[in-house]
Amino acid sequence: EDQVTQSxxxxxxxxxxxxxxxxxxxxxxxxxxxxxxxxxxxGPEFLFTLYSAGEEKxxxxxxxxxxxxxxxxxxxxxxxxxxxxxLCAVQVTGANNLxxxxxxxxxxxx
Amino acid sequence: xxxxxxxxxFRILKIGQSMTLQCTQxxxxxxxxxxxxxxxxGLKLIxYSVGAGxxxxxxxxxxxxxxxxxxxxxxLRLELAAPSQTSVYxxxxxxxxxxxxPLxxxxxxxxxxx
Numbered sequence: 001e002d003q004v005t006q007s008x009x010x011x012x013x014x015x016x017x018x019x020x021x022x023x024x025x026x027x028x029x030x031x032x033x034x035x036x037x038x039x040x041x042x043g044p045e046f047l048f049t050l051y052s053a054g055e056e057k058x059x060x061x062x063x064x065x066x067x068x069x070x071x072x073x074x075x076x077x078x079x080x081x082x083x084x085x086x087l088c089a090v091q092v093t094g095a096n097n098l099x100x101x102x103x104x105x106x107x108x109x110x
Numbered sequence: 111x112x113x114x115x116x117x118x119x120f121r122i123l124k125i126g127q128s129m130t131l132q133c134t135q136x137x138x139x140x141x142x143x144x145x146x147x148x149x150x151x152g153l154k155l156i157x158y159s160v161g162a163g164x165x166x167x168x169x170x171x172x173x174x175x176x177x178x179x180x181x182x183x184x185x186l187r188l189e190l191a192a193p194s195q196t197s198v199y200x201x202x203x204x205x206x207x208x209x210x211x212p213l214x215x216x217x218x219x220x221x222x223x224x
Contacts, residue, residue: 004152034212043114043200043215044153051210087153091207096160097143097168098213100152 002027006088006101013108016077021104023088024070033071034098035064036087044087047073078108112136116201116216123191123223131186131219133201141204142184143213144168144176146197153200159184160206191223 003026013019025033032051036044048057050066057064061082063074073086085105089098117132135142140161145153145168155168159178173195175187184203188195199219205211 031207032210036215041217043202043217044213046212046214049210049212089153096141096166096207097155097158098153100145100154102150102152 002090002092002099004088004090004099004101006086006104008104009102010105011107013075013078013106015079015108015110018074018076018078020075021073021086021106022070023073023101025088025090026069027090027092027099029093031091031093031095033066034089034091035071035073036089038085038087038103047086075106078106080108080110082106083108114201114203114214114216116199116219118219119217120220121222123188123221125191125193125223127191128187128189129191129221131188131199131201131221133184133186133216134182135184135201135203135214136182137203137214138181139203139211139214140181140206142178143202143204144174144184144186145200145202146170147200147218148197156186156199188221193223195221196223197221 035047038044048064053068085103087103089100114135143158144156157176159165202213202215
């Protein structure tokens with residue numbers, strides 16, 4: 001059965017304290033892995049897509065990496081405005097939808 | 111540049127009532143989706159459509175119906191609402207997957223069934 005697990009469920013960081021969020025997956029065939037950011041009361045906002053092991057993508061303080069079993073979202077020197085829930089999703093080969101993890105709720109304290 | 115627009119933002123229904131959640135997109139995307147999001151659970155796919163006149167079930171379709179008569183609109187119908195349908199509903203759209211297109215989401219409809 002296809003499965004996506006995100007950890008930790010919640011993470012509190014001091015401003016400037018770098019850390020990583022994990023997304024591990026077990027799927028029959030990975031076509032792509034997606035990271036989204038979701039603010040309270042809003043829909044998920046697209047951040048990155050990764051397609052193959054070893055691939056990396058960066059945007060401001062965020063960097064996403066992919067291996068054959070998991071993806072990491074690294075947050076460097078976070079700011080309070082980075083506080084949000086970060087969602088990981090996979091697209092399985094041949095499927096017409098994304099399969100989502102439960103998310104990591106990040107709080108960055110000034 | 112509206113993207114994906116969902117209405118209403120909030121709704122309270124009594125058990126057994128019906129309603130339609132509206133979704134429209136202005137990006138000329140072929141693919142559209144309905145997800146529900148419950149606390150502590152990942153987004154679950156209800157229905158999706160790959161083009162006008164074509165719809166298919168997702169993981170949790172029971173109690174819902176959809177139609178797709180135009181590229182822009184993809185309404186979700188709830189018949190005989192039940193408390194288990196209390197959730198936040200998100201509509202999304204994308205280009206076909208061979209374009210390596212991400213999903214673009216609306217801001218959701220929060221539905222309470224009492």
